[in-house]
Amino acid sequence: MAIEPTSGEDRVRTANIVYHNQVAGRYETDPSTHYLFQPNGPFQRRLARTLEQAARQTRGSLLVDVCCGTGNVLRSARAFFPHCLGVDLSVNMLQQARQRHLEVLGADANRLPLVDECADCVTAVSALHHMFDYEAVLKEMARILRRGGILYTDWDPNGHVLRQGWAVTSATRLLMGLRRWRNGDSIPETSLQQLAEYHHHSREGFDPDRAMSVLRHLGFREVRLYCHCNPDGFGGRETARAQVYLLRLLKLLSFIPPTARNVHPWVGIVAIK
Numbered sequence: 001m002a003i004e005p006t007s008g009e010d011r012v013r014t015a016n017i018v019y020h021n022q023v024a025g026r027y028e029t030d031p032s033t034h035y036l037f038q039p040n041g042p043f044q045r046r047l048a049r050t051l052e053q054a055a056r057q058t059r060g061s062l063l064v065d066v067c068c069g070t071g072n073v074l075r076s077a078r079a080f081f082p083h084c085l086g087v088d089l090s091v092n093m094l095q096q097a098r099q100r101h102l103e104v105l106g107a108d109a110n111r112l113p114l115v116d117e118c119a120d121c122v123t124a125v126s127a128l129h130h131m132f133d134y135e136a137v138l139k140e141m142a143r144i145l146r147r148g149g150i151l152y153t154d155w156d157p158n159g160h161v162l163r164q165g166w167a168v169t170s171a172t173r174l175l176m177g178l179r180r181w182r183n184g185d186s187i188p189e190t191s192l193q194q195l196a197e198y199h200h201h202s203r204e205g206f207d208p209d210r211a212m213s214v215l216r217h218l219g220f221r222e223v224r225l226y227c228h229c230n231p232d233g234f235g236g237r238e239t240a241r242a243q244v245y246l247l248r249l250l251k252l253l254s255f256i257p258p259t260a261r262n263v264h265p266w267v268g269i270v271a272i273k
Helices: 006-029 042-058 072-077 091-099 134-144 166-182 191-196 208-217 241-253
Strands: 062-066 083-088 104-106 119-125 145-157 222-228 266-272
Touching: 006 091, 006 191, 042 062, 042 072, 042 119, 042 145, 042 266, 062 072, 062 134, 072 083, 072 119, 083 091, 091 104, 119 134, 134 145, 134 208, 145 208, 166 241, 208 222, 208 266
Parallel strands: 062 083, 062 119, 083 104, 119 145
Antiparallel strands: 145 266, 222 266
C-alpha cells in the first residue's frame, strides 16, 4: 500500500482528535457504535471470552488498550488483568474513561510512551482503520508486547467486503444514505468522520491479509484471522447471518465468487508473539 506524504498522516491524526472530541459524550449511544456497548451483547461476550483466554494463557498482569476511547475494553479487562492501561489522543474520550476510574494516558498510537516488552496483552478495538498507517501501529503494539504475549484487534471493517464489487458498493451507499436520513440527530457521517475513519472510506480499505503479513514479519509465532459478523465468540454462531447471505448475493451480482473472507464485514485478529 502506497503511503502518502506525512501531511496526509497529520490530517488523519487531526481529524481523529477533532471528531472524537466532538462525539465523546454521545459515542456509546449512537446507532453506529452502540452495538459495541450493549450489556451482555455479542461483542461484549466475545470480548470477555477473548480477554479471559488471553489472561489464562499469558498469566500476565498488564493489558494495554490502544485507542481506548471511553474505556470499553478496559472495563472488561479489569476482571482478568490486575493492571490495565488505556492510550488515546482524544482528551474528551480520556475524560470519559477517567470518570469511570480507569487508568488512561494521552499518547499517539504510533509512538507509545512505554518500554519494550512491558505488556502481557495489547488490544485495539475499532481502531486500526482510523490509523493512516496501521502497519506502524501494529509494529508499536508488537514492540511493547512481551514474548509469549497476546495481541488482539477487532471491529475493523473488512476491505475485501466493502471495496470489491459494484453491487456491494452501491448497496453500501444506499444503506448509509438511509442511516443518515433516519438518524439525522445522531453522529452524522461528515467529511470529518470519513477522514477519521480513513481505511473505512479509502479506496483500498482495511486489508486483513496485509495486517496478518505484518504480524508474521514481526515474528509472531501464531496469527489467527477471524472475518466475522459479530458472533459471541470466535468460531461461534454469527448474530447477523442474514447480512452474510445478502453479501453473498451481492458478490454474485458483481461476478465475484463469494468466500468466507469477502462476505464477513468485520475483522478480528488474535496473535501470539
